[in-house]
């Protein structure tokens with residue numbers, strides 16, 4: 063069988079997710095044994111419009127970008143959103159609560175009208191998406207495991223429980239205990255609670271758990287006297303788009 | 309060449325990506341148009357942070373750039389700390405400098421190995437280089453991996469650091485981990501010298517082109533400045549960082565979503581070459597030797613030598629990191645009791661943080677109210693400061709190479725853009741030049 067052809071695309075993002083892929087180094091070379099990369103602007107000059115799997119980084123923030131996305135959907139058999147900007151709207155959706163004209167003027171002043179833009183949204187708000195690699199940035203391991211599942215024709219296994227579950231397993235002192243806030247109780251796990259392990263808090267980068275009313279970490283919420291909505295609204299860094307849809 | 313007509317359109321529009329566009333039209337040997345522009349979707353960070361809490365700013369602004377996320381985080385923290393009068397310990401200062409060295413190494417090695425080397429060898433990506441020069445590619449990968457692991461050790465992860473927080477760190481490495489890092493840094497020196505030799509053997513492929521310009525970057529009397537210092541210019545000398553707006557003078561051109569900057573001339577340059585031109589005397593011994601190997605001396609006005617300046621800086625990053633670890637070892641690491649929640653008194657004020665990141669000087673400027681909520685923000689990104697200079701270089705370069713084949717003109721222009729390493733989104737090999 064011919065190796066599947068894969069291509070990487072980026073929209074409004076920071077390229078941090080593609081960098082994680084470039085950082086695979088030797089594992090990337092291994093992966094190259096199984097797939098053929100036909101387009102990856104971070105590391106290669108060649109480009110082809112003939113691909114089977116499209117990895118998309120970044121949010122859609124302009125009407126003009128929708129055309130490009132639709133073209134990708136037409137060409138690719140599988141579309142994979144990589145990183146929060148692409149999977150949930152991510153950090154870009156911070157601006158969605160604000161008046162977009164003001165936002166443009168803050169950055170570009172009088173020339174704001176030159177820069178067209180609308181509410182930042184995830185890729186699946188524009189085209190159907192087949193698989194998700196969450197995180198800001200994605201982790202190399204999860205990327206590899208999602209790719210492997212896809213190559214085997216399996217559905218990737220993505221946690222539906224909150225970060226607290228991993229955090230407790232790791233025996234961290236809870237951020238609330240340290241007098242800080244944390245959105246781990248409503249955030250989708252899968253990162254091994256890495257930010258709390260490093261001494262900070264969960265900022266919510268992997269997005270809300272599916273159906274937060276059921277799947278959030280009730281025990282922690284009750285202990286600190288919070289409702290699910292409190293936890294979600296505590297500081298909406300990443301949940302902007304998801305929250306609006308709820 | 310009087311009769312030459314040329315139309316170059318480097319586009320991202322019909323193809324899929326490539327956010328940097330080159331347009332050149334030549335009629336009868338005269339340049340009618342020569343434009344470098346960016347069409348990347350704007351992300352509006354300065355507006356996004358308004359209304360946010362001081363504890364979140366560095367986390368948000370780190371996401372401006374995945375490749376310089378340590379630098380953005382540190383510029384952000386320094387702005388917040390300046391606004392609130394927060395000081396950090398000597399130890400944290402050294403650890404932050406190590407983090408910055410790690411990022412600079414990682415970024416430069418990726419650029420040199422993955423983007424510049426294929427150009428010099430006349431191929432399209434690092435993939436064929438891996439089969440034609442396997443040893444060299446392995447060497448580059450080794451140094452790259454070391455730099456990444458160093459970022460991990462200091463910041464928690466390589467992209468979007470976790471441990472860097474207002475007031476210091478949320479967690480620090482152990483002395484044992486630092487000692488192991490020191491060993492590996494020491495062991496990477498022969499690798500670096502091999503990479504330097506490889507570039508030396510290919511250096512004649514770098515165009516011999518000069519155009520006088522102004523160089524701007526941080527300077528310090530006693531060190532090759534990355535983390536802090538004064539503003540320095542090769543035209544006007546030094547000034548305090550608080551005067552940065554009179555240096556950057558950002559402006560907008562309608563055909564590009566990226567801002568531009570100018571100081572005394574029509575444009576200026578920031579980045580490794582600017583730093584080297586301003587701080588040459590403070591390079592570490594081996595770094596200086598590396599510069600000498602290529603005859604690189606201040607003030608060098610050949611933008612293509614920015615590649616070599618990056619190589620020199622990598623050597624400096626390694627040597628200076630070893631020095632910093634030695635100093636930490638001499639005093640011993642203090643475990644601060646307040647790590648991960650330093651005592652901070654929130655107050656209103658404005659603060660500016662300037663840090664040297666791989667592509668040049670970066671400014672974050674925040675104003676906070678008495679509750680610690682950000683009311684105003686301004687970020688000046690290195691690549692934006694270079695756009696004007698890139699365009700003027702193109703205008704000067706095109707007439708000099710007009711007698712060459714189209715393919716060669718195309719490659720020279722691409723190489724010029726890549727020499728600036730203008731943030732991977734526009735510098736990469738998919739800046740494709742189409743002759744129509």
Ligand code: SF4
Pocket residue numbers: 074075076077078079119120144145146147148152153197198199200371374
């Ligand atoms: S998800 Fe995070 S790492 Fe990925 S592009 Fe967006 S900001 Fe960058």
Ligand code: SF4
Pocket residue numbers: 225226227229230234235236237238244245246247255258263264279282
């Ligand atoms: S609230 Fe945060 S710190 Fe506490 S257990 Fe959950 S994830 Fe961990």
Ligand code: SF4
Pocket residue numbers: 197198225249250253254255256257258263264265266267268269
């Ligand atoms: S701990 Fe939270 S913020 Fe950190 S990676 Fe996991 S989901 Fe993202």
